Amino acid sequence: MFNLRDKGAEIWENQGRIGRIVIAVGAIAIVAALPFMGGTFLNTPVADYESVLVYPIAMFVLMAIGLNIVIGKSGLLDLGYVAFFAIGAYTMGLLGTKTDLNTWEILPIGIAMAMFSGIILGVPALKLRGDYLAIITLGFGEIVRIVALNLGALGRSEGIQGIPTPPGIFGIEYAFDSHRIYYWTLLILILLAIWMVRRLSARRAGRAWESIRQDEDAAELLGVPTFKYKVWAFVLGASVGGAAGVLYASKTLFIAPDNFTLQISILILACVVFGGMGNIWGVILGAVILGYLPDRIRFLSEARLLVFGLVLVIMMNLRPDGILPRKKREKAIVKKDAS
């Protein structure tokens, strides 16, 4: 387990530019080819394999990357992440059925709505201590669901039906049951999110978040505008959740408050914790495993949430850094110098 991370880091860091491109392209190609492997041992007996790739797996991965910005990077416990997913989905649902806008036009609006609510919630909540933030976000996630359940405009418990699929682009048509097209679309979003997170982590923002996570007071006293960066982390996390929500609504074509329960927040949290808070590859791996296994192993699918709860307790107590912990840059670099 330990070696998995260091080995990966070592191989990557010892490659030249071309080697890295080859590795990246190869990895993307393998991941993109997954829909064709339904006939193999990967097949899921519980649900349709290709739809499992879209939801939960790809959706979980995207959301876990978003939540990781908040929890893993800056150490803020957000227990209401589902709220941003719901806001994205309802934006798609409302605008998709009430206006002529299509999915691609609504996507930025949904992201903006999620970011806006991130600011509304974050600005007061991020001034508070960490555990108060946890309970405020927990409440917020549930409030969004209750509002959807009780507002006539949002369809109450009926939700919103007849949400349009995305219009075709470049000759690719989105049919309701063409799961692999959605899967590839999500894959592009995931790559964009990875690019964004890696880009930011390597620079000033990443350092600021890291310092906040490790010692917020020291950060503030050494000139890091901690509040600003916490809001940014929160809002960026929200934007990814919002994007996932828009795609989700445009895929299922029907959304209801029941799709956006507190449990989703906990599921995504479990993915992040299981994979390794703060390490984007760990988080992705965690989301893939926790998204996939319940559909692969039948008895897990009934007790999915129970298992996820156990995952949280066990990981925190025995391996709090997750299966693929935060990269410790030091080791890889020292090795490179030695060689």
Add this chain to the structure above:
Amino acid sequence: MIGNFLDQFWSLTFGGLSLGFIYILIALGYTMVYGVLRMINFANSEIFMVGTFATIIIIRDLFKFTQVSEYATGFRLWLILGTALIFAMLVSGILSMLVEMVAYRRLRRMNSGVLAPLISAIGVSMVLSESVRILTDSRPVASPRAMEKKFLGQFFDAGIRIDNTIIVISALVLFAILITFVNKTRMGKAIRAVSMNPNAARLMGINIDGVISATFLVGGLMTGAAGFFYTLKYENTSAFIGFELGIAAFTAAILGGIGNIKGAFYGGLALGLLETYASFFLGTQWKAVTVFIVLVLVLYTKPNGLFGEALTQTRA
């Protein structure tokens, strides 16, 4: 609307008071643990939920009540209620201690910061609520009525219902016992010492782990009692009930100043009344939203609570 409100004012008030006392007891579970650990006991809501099921087990399965049974009276009624109360308290109390051992103890020894125990406690509450959900097939469970819900008398136009009366009186008694325990007994004093200054308490030879266990036990006992009272009043529960009651009771604890036992009392009453009045005007579907707004406003404007004296002086 206002006229209706005035007509119903006293009956709303009585309902709000008994709800308030239920909140007080759950809030004690939050506030006491917060006092010694400076951490939110996220699993407390599910400990409450288990308490409601413990109550139903006694009434329905031990005393074989069904929806069509005749009401119990006299000694038998008090025996049933007493057994259910004590059983609910014990189950919740012991469960609460177990939660501490599983979710917090190891992490505390590892000195792991704030995030890890929070997540671990969230995991435990997930396990509890999911286990019960699977056992109950996701359905709400009704509690058979063992006691006829008579009116004891009139106050203005409002009837004083027996279950509300029992709740208020028993909760007051439990609260008084708790205050005595904290102020007069060795363990109570140790709990106070730890919440004022854990390091000093350790140096004075107090067994911190023991004190924390005891605090979870006491908090669980109170929360379990709340489970009993809730079932008595609403005659219904489900695996999902913890969340709403939990966040309301937590809000009550914050309202009164978390870590402060007397604060839980005032906060619980204030929130019980406020929520009941607000539901009258806005409809019950918005009560969770009302509670949440109260929580945000209090945390943002007066994080030490509205009723508390200075937090450091009266912590648990």
Add this chain to the structure above:
Amino acid sequence: MNKSLIELKNVTMKFGGVTALSDVTFDVKEKEILGLIGPNGAGKTTVFNVITGVYQITSGEIIFDGKSLAGVKRYKITKRGIARTFQNIRLWGDMTALENVMTAADTHKKSGLVSGLFGFPISRREEKRDKARAQELLDFIGIGEYSDRLAKNLPYGVQRRLEIARAMGAEPKLLLLDEPAAGFNPAEKVELAATIRKIRDAGYTVLLIEHDMSLVMKVSDRVVVLDFGQKIADDSPRNVQDDKRVIEAYLGVPEDAS
């Protein structure tokens, strides 16, 4: 004499009923090393905390570089040119030594998230320059070889020095050092004294809290002595050492014990 960089005027700091600082007035001149000493609990670290905005003073005034610091946010105080070290080391352990310094150096950065995200040339150039500058600072303090090591894995003495380098990363005019020699052996102390002088010669002003008298007396241009939250002396090292009240404060006379 140079002009004052920072002036504390009648600063009083009360916590509830306890007075930690009582009517304290002193200044630090530009390019000066001012030693701040006093017995335990005299209020030395409280002075750092009121200057850096950790506490809001109960009364009085703090003027830095001609402007009051009242109500200025903590990170903005750093931006104006005050940076500190911590008595109990508070580095960001999971970051490398270089990153620790760079994070503090980000204080004065204009480029925000957007340009960081899209990797505009300005941001990329800035990043390169900052890295070089941070490395220079580590070299300056004498710990350049540790730049790629995680802070938590560094030896104690290196961590103490990294605290200084990190504070210097924020490009302060005034550097507050809180017991930088704590836990050092005599040889390391001598070396540190040289480093502190070198820092001053590089153009910084230094306010130094230190328990080790010989170190303070050796490097300071002037010494301020606090006792029970009050200033009892403010003079050259030589005169302070002979001051009767200072000797009493340190040795303790019966009236103190009462």
